[in-house]
Amino acid sequence: MSTPALAIQLSDAEMRLLQALVYQECGMYFDARRTHFLQDRLQRRLRECRMDSFYNYYRLLISAEGKQELAQLLENLTVNETSFFRNKAQLDLFHKSILDDIIREKQAAGDHYLRIWSAGCSTGQEPYTVAMLVADALAYHQLRMPNPGATMWPKPLIPPPWKVEIPASDINYTVLRAGQEAIYNEHQMASVDYSYRLRYFDKVGERYAIKKTIKEIVHFDFHNLKTEFVPQRNDIIFCRNVMMYFDEAEQKRLVEKFHRCLRPGGYLLVGHAESLLGLTNKFTMVYRDSGTAYRSNEVPQ
Numbered sequence: 232m233s234t235p236a237l238a239i240q241l242s243d244a245e246m247r248l249l250q251a252l253v254y255q256e257c258g259m260y261f262d263a264r265r266t267h268f269l270q271d272r273l274q275r276r277l278r279e280c281r282m283d284s285f286y287n288y289y290r291l292l293i294s295a296e297g298k299q300e301l302a303q304l305l306e307n308l309t310v311n312e313t314s315f316f317r318n319k320a321q322l323d324l325f326h327k328s329i330l331d332d333i334i335r336e337k338q339a340a341g342d343h344y345l346r347i348w349s350a351g352c353s354t355g356q357e358p359y360t361v362a363m364l365v366a367d368a369l370a371y372h373q374l375r376m377p378n379p380g381a382t383m384w385p386k387p388l389i390p391p392p393w394k395v396e397i398p399a400s401d402i403n404y405t406v407l408r409a410g411q412e413a414i415y416n417e418h419q420m421a422s423v424d425y426s427y428r429l430r431y432f433d434k435v436g437e438r439y440a441i442k443k444t445i446k447e448i449v450h451f452d453f454h455n456l457k458t459e460f461v462p463q464r465n466d467i468i469f470c471r472n473v474m475m476y477f478d479e480a481e482q483k484r485l486v487e488k489f490h491r492c493l494r495p496g497g498y499l500l501v502g503h504a505e506s507l508l509g510l511t512n513k514f515t516m517v518y519r520d521s522g523t524a525y526r527s528n529e530v531p532q
């Protein structure tokens with residue numbers, strides 16, 4: 232029987248250094264309730280790197296040669312839990328009210344471009360859920376207001392002249408690759424009903440692959456929400472279950488950035504356990520049947 236490797240001592244000072252570095256790099260804040268998790272992941276990385284002190288590990292992380300290990304550490308610290316159709320009440324609000332309004336407003340303005348950013352997309356279930364709901368909403372809109380020019384067969388997923396883009400970003404390369412691959416097992420499919428499975432997935436052995444037409448409108452890319460650069464001119468931003476890992480100062484900065492990169496009157500959707508209360512007065516809460524969203528209520532400069 233092999234004896235488990237002894238844990239290397241992590242002093243309070245080393246812990247503070249590493250905590251501050253993680254916060255500075257990606258905004259994740261480990262309060263007293265989560266330091267145990269941070270300690271556990273740091274021990275694992277130290278063992279993987281075959282190092283014998285946390286101070287030396289810290290020095291590696293801040294060095295030019297340590298860039299890859301820093302990315303690896305951040306990946307180990309992210310919580311990637313997600314699912315298709317997560318937070319049904321909020322998605323009903325999005326589908327039946329927000330999307331419907333935006334599509335009608337855009338149609339009236341002759342603007343047929345829709346851009347919805349999934350920030351902190353994990354393995355892709357969120358942006359693909361959004362893509363399926365948008366495809367349904369546009370098909371329904373087309374039924375009510377048929378476009379005489381659009382008689383293409385087979386019917387395209389996104390009826391012309393509409394163009395839809397769903398950028399999906401994360402700080403974790405492993406989840407981004409899984410999102411790009413877009414193949415899900417039965418367990419991950421538990422929340423996808425048969426009508427969606429039939430229309431938007433192909434069965435591949437025991438698993439389900441997202442159809443090419445849906446895949447084509449979702450674009451995965453690395454993006455760190457801590458950075459000042461944010462993709463511009465979004466109609467809607469989904470940033471759900473991400474801010475909860477940041478402290479209040481970082482949440483405020485993030486919400487400001489979201490406000491700047493949303494079109495006037497655009498929407499921000501945050502997680503069930505998250506809220507903009509006390510963070511900003513630039514959004515107004517929209518509420519329907521237990522689903523909530525925030526509407527940007529100022530014209531961005």
Ligand SMILES: C[S@@+](CC[C@H](N)C(=O)[O-])C[C@H]1O[C@@H](n2cnc3c(N)ncnc32)[C@H](O)[C@@H]1O
Binds near residue numbers: 406470473
């Ligand atoms: C709990 S998952 C949420 C996934 C999805 N939004 C949902 O609600 O189902 C949080 C995701 O945020 C990502 N994340 C954490 N910090 C981030 C940062 N600074 N920039 C971008 N993504 C980040 C994590 O890698 C993780 O995949």
